[in-house]
Structures are given as structure tokens and as C-alpha cells.
Amino acid sequence: MDHRLLEIVACPVCKGKLNYNKENQELVCNIDRLAYPVKEGIPVMLEPEARRLTAEEVK
Numbered sequence: 001m002d003h004r005l006l007e008i009v010a011c012p013v014c015k016g017k018l019n020y021n022k023e024n025q026e027l028v029c030n031i032d033r034l035a036y037p038v039k040e041g042i043p044v045m046l047e048p049e050a051r052r053l054t055a056e057e058v059k
Helices: 003-008
Strands: 019-021 026-029 034-039
Touching: none
Parallel strands: none
Antiparallel strands: 019 026, 026 034
């Protein structure tokens, strides 16, 4: 994941900062508890495609 992209991309729901989870290939919004998949290097920034984080995953 390009670090320059991380600086400009934001959560589509709350417009907050996203963190990259390299292990799961996801962009994570801790505020909304959503993880957006990164497929073939392209972030899928659609709320219906996002995975809900469990309480243990939220940092």
C-alpha cells in the first residue's frame, strides 16, 4: 500500500483517518469499526463491502 495514498484516503462514513492492516489487506476505521478490503492493491471504499470489526480488533 502506497503511504502517499494513506495520507489522502479517508473513511467514506465519518471522513476519519484510516490505518492499513497489512496482514489482512484492509484499511481500518477504528471510529466506525469498519475494515475496507484492499483487492489487488485497490482499496474498495464502499460501506457494504466493509467488514465489521470485533471488540477485540478495535484499538
